[in-house]
Amino acid sequence: MPNCPECTHREKKKIQEKYESEVPExxxxxxxxxxxxxxxxxxxxxxxxxxxxxxxxRCGLYATREQVSDIRYKLNQKERTRDDKHDDYLEWWSKSKKEKAEN
Ligand SMILES: [Zn+2]
Structure with missing residues (x-):
């Protein structure tokens, strides 16, 4: 049986928070x-x-196997976007600096 993507996602967040509070960086x-x-x-x-x-x-999610993998994919995607935000910002920052220098 597939794991519930919503509950797994929530559980991962909890585990990560616990891990970060217990283990020094x-x-x-x-x-x-x-x-x-x-x-x-x-x-x-x-x-x-x-x-x-x-x-x-647990949460009442009702879905086909395809929908389950779709939800899982979207949740992972969302997570990744958040992680990448900082890099995007840096990229934008260095690009705009470069553009300013060229003008
Ligand atoms: Zn669930």
Whole structure:
């Protein structure tokens, strides 16, 4: 059964916050965090009436397997955009500096 993407996402946030509050910055590693993520186990249940659909007992999400991967993908995407924001800003900043210098 697929893990519920919504609940998994929420759980990841909690794990990350806990990890960051317990482990000093210089000792943190992405692998350790991902190992903790692997322990998340929030399987959805198959809908007996419509076996193409899954339902999450925790948050009530009701979706097909395709929708589940779609939601998971979008949530990951959102996360990545947030992480990249800083880099985008830096890029914009150095670009605008360059443009100013050229003019
Ligand atoms: Zn859920």
């Amino acid at each position: 210089e000792e943190r590693s992405r692998e350790d965090l991902f190992k903790l993520y692997d322990e998340i186990d929030i399987p959805m249940k198959m809908d007996e009436k419509n076996r193409r659909n899954f339902v999450c007992k």
